[in-house]
Amino acid sequence: MSSQRPAAAPHRPSRRSVLRTSVAAGAVGATGGFTTTAAAAPRGRSARDDADRGRSGVRLRWLGVAGWELSFDGHRLLIDPYLTRQPYTGADGKGDMTRELEVNHRIIDWVLGDHLIGTPEFILLTHGHWDHLADVPYLLDHPAWRDKAINVLGTETHLHLLTAMGVPGKGRKHRPVVVSGGEVLRHPLQPSGKRSRPDYTIEVVRSLHSQLGGYGFDPYGTLTAPPSRPRTLSDLVEGGTLGYQVTVGDRLSVMFLSGTANFAAREVSGATPDVLVLGASGHAAVHDYFERAVSTLGRPRVVVPSHHDDLVTPLDDPAVHDTVNRGVVDQLQQVVGAGGRVVDPRHLEPFEL
Numbered sequence: 001m002s003s004q005r006p007a008a009a010p011h012r013p014s015r016r017s018v019l020r021t022s023v024a025a026g027a028v029g030a031t032g033g034f035t036t037t038a039a040a041a042p043r044g045r046s047a048r049d050d051a052d053r054g055r056s057g058v059r060l061r062w063l064g065v066a067g068w069e070l071s072f073d074g075h076r077l078l079i080d081p082y083l084t085r086q087p088y089t090g091a092d093g094k095g096d097m098t099r100e101l102e103v104n105h106r107i108i109d110w111v112l113g114d115h116l117i118g119t120p121e122f123i124l125l126t127h128g129h130w131d132h133l134a135d136v137p138y139l140l141d142h143p144a145w146r147d148k149a150i151n152v153l154g155t156e157t158h159l160h161l162l163t164a165m166g167v168p169g170k171g172r173k174h175r176p177v178v179v180s181g182g183e184v185l186r187h188p189l190q191p192s193g194k195r196s197r198p199d200y201t202i203e204v205v206r207s208l209h210s211q212l213g214g215y216g217f218d219p220y221g222t223l224t225a226p227p228s229r230p231r232t233l234s235d236l237v238e239g240g241t242l243g244y245q246v247t248v249g250d251r252l253s254v255m256f257l258s259g260t261a262n263f264a265a266r267e268v269s270g271a272t273p274d275v276l277v278l279g280a281s282g283h284a285a286v287h288d289y290f291e292r293a294v295s296t297l298g299r300p301r302v303v304v305p306s307h308h309d310d311l312v313t314p315l316d317d318p319a320v321h322d323t324v325n326r327g328v329v330d331q332l333q334q335v336v337g338a339g340g341r342v343v344d345p346r347h348l349e350p351f352e353l
Helices: 047-053 105-114 136-140 156-164 289-296 318-323 329-336
Strands: 059-064 067-072 075-079 122-124 151-154 175-178 184-187 200-207 241-248 252-257 275-279 302-306
Touching (some): 122 136, 151 156, 151 241, 289 329, 302 329
Parallel strands (some): 252 275
Antiparallel strands (some): 059 067, 067 075, 184 200, 200 241, 241 252
16 A cells, blocks of 8 residues: 555645555446446546446445445445544644544534435444544434434444443434344345345455554454443544445445455455445555455456545535545556446545446
8 A cells, every 4th residue: 555645635634644554546436337447537536427327226425534325215324424523633743542532513413414314224333443433322312313223233342332332322222233244134124924035135244454554553452341431532442343245136236345444355255246345545564455355356347445535624624525645546447457447436425326
């Protein structure tokens, strides 16, 4: 992975620069028939520009950082919905994991009111770090969602962290579900005594966290019981990393290796998703990351980068789109080759696959 800082916004600290590495990627719209091209998509091209290519009825919306909404036929799933985008560095510009956790209620109200219209059936957590899990308790307790039944999938550690943060909450219907990789879940549930086709399935896959300069990452750790209520960034530990493949009937499959820039090849070998949402930064210590991911997954026709903005610019600031490091879009396109495309999503703008 490149160790360059985001060229588009060198004045802003990025988690990846603090961790001594950063990359990002561009993207393109995908279609039901998956039009292919050998040329890289023009930089700065919006996924909305390509939205008319989609024919599957399945839509993606980037929530910033590693957050995604997948929606189709009235169904909604969220992956790592983190909207607050709090500062995480000290005065010296280096990562300060002693900073107290913050919640940007104004941004959460705005996003849920103007963009995430409707309640998700599932929230899928890739790991426990603040920029993935921190907002989930407050989202679940939001007036728009608090009386709904939302399934929250994560490892034992992730659910212990959520329990310590008050999830599901007194009188709430939300369902924390422990998964560890290997599960193939259907929605809706199988009716008793009947056979029916699910509207979609979720396959949970074991994955790996990014490995940066020095071969590590922080904060790390696992939990076997709920801790004291998390107060600082360092209290939200990784707790194992997961990926997810969502398959919508016979129409489309989307693999989310989106929360980190690493993966366990043997866990996903044989999977051939139509769309790969791929963590794009933090793999300085990972050998041939892009090449191995694309090859192992059967060279998906569409690759969408994830976790490749500066993590802190507010979502309602027009400059947020300029904080994405697109320096590796050409590199990704070269890896994908003539049989596929790389898409550059814009924050909060849905596009059809």
